[in-house]
Amino acid sequence: MSHVAIVTDSASDMAAARAAEFGITVVPLVVSFGADTFKAGADLSTEEFWRRMTAPSAPFPTTAACSPGDFKAIYDAAFAAGAEAIVSIHVAGTLSGTIKSAEIAKGMLPDREIHIVDSSGVSMCEGILAELAVGLARAGVAAAEIARVCEDRRSDISTFVALDTLEYLKRGGRISGARAAIGTLLSLKPIIEVKDGAVEPADRVRTRGKARERVIELICARPIERLSVLHTTNADVEAFRDEIVARVPGGIDPANVTIDLVGASVGPHLGPGCVGAVALYRHS
Secondary structure, eight states: OOSEEEEEEGGGOOOHHHHHHHTEEEEOOEEEETTEEEEBTTTBOHHHHHHHHTSTTOOOOEEEOOOHHHHHHHHHHHHHTTOSEEEEEESOTTTOSHHHHHHHHHHTOTTSEEEEEEOSSOTHHHHHHHHHHHHHHHTTOOHHHHHHHHHHHGGGEEEEEEOSOSHHHHHTTSSOHHHHHHHHHTTOEEEEEEETTEEEEEEEESSHHHHHHHHHHHHTTSOEEEEEEEESSOTTHHHHHHHHHHHSTTOOOGGGEEEEEOOTTTHHHHOSSOEEEEEEEOOO
16 A cells, blocks of 8 residues: 555546545535535536536636645545655646645645645646556655656646637636637637646637547647546547547557546636547657
8 A cells, every 4th residue: 555645636627436446635626606615526516517507597607726724634634544645736826726725735734745746737637647646656656756757747748628619718707708709700619728837729620520620630649648538518528539549649548548527627617518638648
């Protein structure tokens, strides 16, 4: 049994069952629908989040980082359960205040070994690094080295997502209302990339089919070690996964491919009907 505990947050979009399988603790971020506030994945399931998100006349959800106290409670529990050290892997500090809360909690435990890793990404970028960390911990690798490897490998990860509409970027204040209206009028389907802690436009195409095709082209640019296919309640995500897998250079073991439903911490910024992928490319 490893003596290094691995922690991430709900912006990782890691399903509860998978986190339990890997022994990863997921710290829930906060999501609010009007006056109703929840801890993502704890007292609001991903499925319930999407039911609320897509309900007619539902208030637009807002997200917030969890508190340093939440992190300290998780860290205290890990040490009480026998951990000698913690590697805590989180959503990019440029995208969320979550990692600041983790750092403050670490400062509350000066006599404990805690390594905070900025994933420089979001969603299964975090999840893939957390799973990588678990593998290293089970192999007996020390916590400091696990953190160093995760920081080294994050540059091997790319995330691409095809958005179904610009509406949610507009609601979240990412683009102007005029720009969203023009995009809708032209039926543009934007593709975004999350890389090095930034969300950047990767391309814009005119149809959903072309957007899916372009994501596949972008994600399959290099041989892939581990693949997460993302979706926001997209009914044909299995076919999308199969298309990607068929085109990965050199092939990929199906055991290293997952389909992951985006949750309450990331979903408000994307909206329903999106598909995308996170790839951990083979280390050169």
